[in-house]
Amino acid sequence: MANYLSLEFARSGPMLLAEARGKGRWATAERVLKTMKPEQVVDEVKNAGLRGRGGAWFPAGIKWSFMPKEPKGPSYLVINADEGEPGTFKDRQIMEKDPHLLLEGIAIACFAMRAETCFVYVRGEYLSSLVALETAIAECEQAGLLGDDALGTGRRVRVLAHRGAGAYICGEETALLNSLEGRRGEPRAKPPFPAVYGAFGRPTTVNNVETIANVPFILERGVPWFRSMGTQGAPGNILYGVSGAVENPGIYEGPLGMTARAVIDQLAGGVKAGRKMRAFIPGGASTGFLPPGKLDVVMDPDALKKEGTMLGTGGIVVIPEEVELLDALRVLSRFFRHETCGQCAPCREGAAWSDQIVGRFQRGEGSGDDFALLNDIMRGSKSRTICVFPEAFAGPLGSALVHFKGDFEKSIKPASPSAPQGTAVHG
Amino acid sequence: MSGASARPGQPGEDATPPEPLLRELEALAARYPTKRGGLLLMLHRLQEWRGWIAPADMRRCGTLTGISAAEVFSVVSFYTMFRTRPGARFPIGVCRNIACFVQGSERVTRALSEKLGCEPGGMTADGKFSLQEVECLGSCGSGPCLEIDSRYFENVDTDKAGRIVDRLARSDGDATEAIEEAAKAARQ
Numbered sequence: 001m002a003n004y005l006s007l008e009f010a011r012s013g014p015m016l017l018a019e020a021r022g023k024g025r026w027a028t029a030e031r032v033l034k035t036m037k038p039e040q041v042v043d044e045v046k047n048a049g050l051r052g053r054g055g056a057w058f059p060a061g062i063k064w065s066f067m068p069k070e071p072k073g074p075s076y077l078v079i080n081a082d083e084g085e086p087g088t089f090k091d092r093q094i095m096e097k098d099p100h101l102l103l104e105g106i107a108i109a110c111f112a113m114r115a116e117t118c119f120v121y122v123r124g125e126y127l128s129s130l131v132a133l134e135t136a137i138a139e140c141e142q143a144g145l146l147g148d149d150a151l152g153t154g155r156r157v158r159v160l161a162h163r164g165a166g167a168y169i170c171g172e173e174t175a176l177l178n179s180l181e182g183r184r185g186e187p188r189a190k191p192p193f194p195a196v197y198g199a200f201g202r203p204t205t206v207n208n209v210e211t212i213a214n215v216p217f218i219l220e221r222g223v224p225w226f227r228s229m230g231t232q233g234a235p236g237n238i239l240y241g242v243s244g245a246v247e248n249p250g251i252y253e254g255p256l257g258m259t260a261r262a263v264i265d266q267l268a269g270g271v272k273a274g275r276k277m278r279a280f281i282p283g284g285a286s287t288g289f290l291p292p293g294k295l296d297v298v299m300d301p302d303a304l305k306k307e308g309t310m311l312g313t314g315g316i317v318v319i320p321e322e323v324e325l326l327d328a329l330r331v332l333s334r335f336f337r338h339e340t341c342g343q344c345a346p347c348r349e350g351a352a353w354s355d356q357i358v359g360r361f362q363r364g365e366g367s368g369d370d371f372a373l374l375n376d377i378m379r380g381s382k383s384r385t386i387c388v389f390p391e392a393f394a395g396p397l398g399s400a401l402v403h404f405k406g407d408f409e410k411s412i413k414p415a416s417p418s419a420p421q422g423t424a425v426h427g
Numbered sequence: 428m429s430g431a432s433a434r435p436g437q438p439g440e441d442a443t444p445p446e447p448l449l450r451e452l453e454a455l456a457a458r459y460p461t462k463r464g465g466l467l468l469m470l471h472r473l474q475e476w477r478g479w480i481a482p483a484d485m486r487r488c489g490t491l492t493g494i495s496a497a498e499v500f501s502v503v504s505f506y507t508m509f510r511t512r513p514g515a516r517f518p519i520g521v522c523r524n525i526a527c528f529v530q531g532s533e534r535v536t537r538a539l540s541e542k543l544g545c546e547p548g549g550m551t552a553d554g555k556f557s558l559q560e561v562e563c564l565g566s567c568g569s570g571p572c573l574e575i576d577s578r579y580f581e582n583v584d585t586d587k588a589g590r591i592v593d594r595l596a597r598s599d600g601d602a603t604e605a606i607e608e609a610a611k612a613a614r615q
Contacts (some may be wrong), residue, residue: 323528
């Protein structure tokens with residue numbers, strides 16, 4: 001099936017407005033805003049079965065339908081461009097190569113949700129994305145595509161680019177909203193959900209960049225076209241990221257439902273010549289490690305859930321044999337320890353303790369009691385915090401304990417009769 | 428790292444932002460539904476100008492957004508990109524996360540550490556370079572990746588890292604321009 005999201009990715013810089021219009025950008029938004037009703041747009045996206053590409057895979061049309069139909073005051077669309085999940089680098093491609101695709105999707109989504117303002121939260125490090133986006137927004141305002149009279153419809157659609165400042169947790173949607181408001185990026189307790197009380201206390205929907213980039217095509221080509229790709233539960237194409245020990249690392253568009261093996265072998269040229277695979281991460285750091293025996297898993301949110309993991313962002317990382325599994329795990333446990341926001345004790349302490357224990361195993365100083373301790377940490381923090389960060393750090397840890405237990409077992413320090421027994425973790 | 432001086436040509440700790448920047452800060456406060464919404468962008472602009480965020484900047488942001496300087500500091504301290512001390516002229520951050528790690532980022536960090544004569548987390552004696560290991564930069568398909576002042580250098584091996592440092596070491600003009608030039612040269 002033909003690609004549609006990635007057609008401009010080979011460019012060296014962003015496609016500017018004149019060329020973008022020649023490629024059909026903005027034509028669908030113009031037709032939608034001039035001839036459709038907001039409810040019809042929501043129904044199209046719902047019927048297409050578009051699911052959120054930020055990692056949670058929540059149905060986008062259903063999310064949109066939570067927004068007030070007769071808003072008393074402003075509603076907001078917020079685009080999550082805080083791409084920070086290790087192994088994920090797809091949204092950057094859209095913003096840096098085809099920013100008008102994102103902006104056209106934003107105009108349609110704002111119309112569908114009766115929002116007049118959209119904030120695009122770009123991660124602080126993505127300066128190139130921010131510049132490309134700001135240039136594209138200025139072009140659109142100049143041309144009357146965005147602004148107080150967007151596309152000559154009398155409707156107001158304003159897009160404001162916002163810049164984060166370096167915090168993984170701001171990818172969590174309520175932390176992102178706090179950060180947008182000029183606060184510490186700490187997640188909010190839910191309910192109330194953003195559709196009721198979101199950015200600046202107003203009804204808000206937060207969507208991922210790639211999710212919104214699908215919207216113009218759905219409205220242009222229709223539901224049957226979109227559903228002809230991908231799986232029944234998750235239609236459409238996805239931007240797979242492939243990195244690590246492969247021949248051709250990069251972003252590859254393909255239908256949802258390919259096997260991880262096909263993505264690695266057919267799209268990314270296979271495991272790097274002369275190397276062997278020790279493990280792979282199916283969809284970003286928090287989805288954990290799978291052994292090569294699981295390469296035929298289907299890249300579909302529901303299929304991977306059955307495997308005890310997640311599709312996440314679709315960012316596959318191939319770990320070669322010369323990298324020890326415990327070393328790879330430590331990279332991630334250190335990351336999660338660094339990135340916990342510290343608000344909730346089970347997460348703050350759990351991320352730090354599990355990193356220390358993984359460090360002990362890494363040095364060959366693990367103990368048999370540590371297995372129970374690690375499981376306690378994961379069980380004791382899951383669903384006991386404001387957001388799902390403990391589930392994120394339990395992804396690599398839990399999967400390593402299931403699929404690579406032998407690596408831990410051979411890193412247990414032989415018992416010495418004179419050494420004191422115990423489970424102290426500081427050290 | 429304390430005690431280091433600001434970059435050459437950059438304003439000192441007590442300098443007042445110039446008029447155009449002050450007007451820009453006010454415009455940022457007016458850009459969002461609440462004044463406080465502009466805080467992150469204000470802090471970025473002040474850091475670009477001064478090279479770091481001084482106590483006076485936090486007081487100013489507090490006045491502009493209607494919150495206390497202490498609350499501004501609580502925001503500043505949350506985000507890794509904000510510096511509350513003068514930084515090096517060329518702050519080098521090497522990604523240490525999984526995709527770059529698998530592709531040899533540790534070797535790049537070691538080579539830079541030896542070449543610069545400073546440990547990760549430290550700064551060279553002349554204040555020209557600092558070296559830090561950072562988390563995922565979103566360049567997983569072109570790692571190892573390093574960043575210098577939000578400019579990315581991709582597919583970096585030990586040789587390329589050395590060439591980047593050599594080029595920057597020769598520069599004594601505008602730091603941002605030097606980084607841009609080094610980035611251009613590194614891409615070729």
